[in-house]
């Protein structure tokens with residue numbers, strides 16, 4: 505195989521990638537981190553940048569087009585500008601920019617295919633109309649396969665941990681199957697029958713609408729069946745003595761954010777023989 509040096513082997517605009525990666529940590533809305541907790545999650549910005557830079561040739565690999573170091577550096581800087589835009593969170597769904605990035609990847613791939621036309625398995629391995637697929641066998645939270653898919657590669661993910669597999673299924677495998685489809689939940693079906701819909705469902709928007717609808721349905725059902733086990737708690741003056749921040753809520757009711765369930769036994773202390781004592785220890 506005739507190999508061409510990739511951009512990642514020469515240089516990356518690290519400052520821009522670092523800034524975007526750090527910023528991503530505080531983004532909640534629309535970020536995969538809100539789908540499910542994953543401990544070793546990699547920033548999407550970094551994943552996007554490294555996949556792009558692995559797929560795109562470094563200009564020094566094309567001395568016929570960029571014969572001098574100066575020309576190579578100028579071209580490298582052009583690719584850097586694309587990466588600097590690509591890593592910004594706001595551009596995650598910027599189709600114009602993503603299409604530009606995909607086109608760069610295709611361009612490098614076409615060069616690779618042309619150079620390897622004489623390879624004995626060229627038809628199968630170097631098809632200029634089919635990008636190589638991407639597989640992350642240790643996909644974890646799925647940052648890399650998600651970004652590979654975004655950059656136009658056919659993406660596969662696997663992992664030893666079933667939680668990681670579930671995250672990747674939800675993020676990479678299922679949404680493309682419903683791409684462009686309208687929701688199927690009864691609320692939208694009614695609207696569709698009434699002819700009130702008339703909108704275009706881009707990407708996974710229809711699926712997201714269904715996830716919201718059925719997620720709410722499950723929440724409501726859970727509340728109906730077990731909600732009584734999680735009552736709101738009245739804030740008393742005694743509570744506010746230990747927690748002055750609760751003072752303004754005294755007499756009111758607040759939602760408890762965490763419950764600890766414990767078995768209880770009758771108190772072995774004869775002075776409290778009718779009192780139920782929780783079998784739980786508290787460590788500070």
Ligand SMILES: C[S@@+](CC[C@H](N)C(=O)[O-])C[C@H]1O[C@@H](n2cnc3c(N)ncnc32)[C@H](O)[C@@H]1O
Nearest residue numbers: 544545546642643644645646647663664665668
């Ligand atoms: C550092 S994490 C990957 C993080 C991931 N790149 C991300 O962005 O979230 C490494 C992953 O490898 C998985 N793993 C470890 N040993 C494995 C094995 N033998 N086969 C498959 N997956 C394995 C772990 O379950 C873990 O999810």
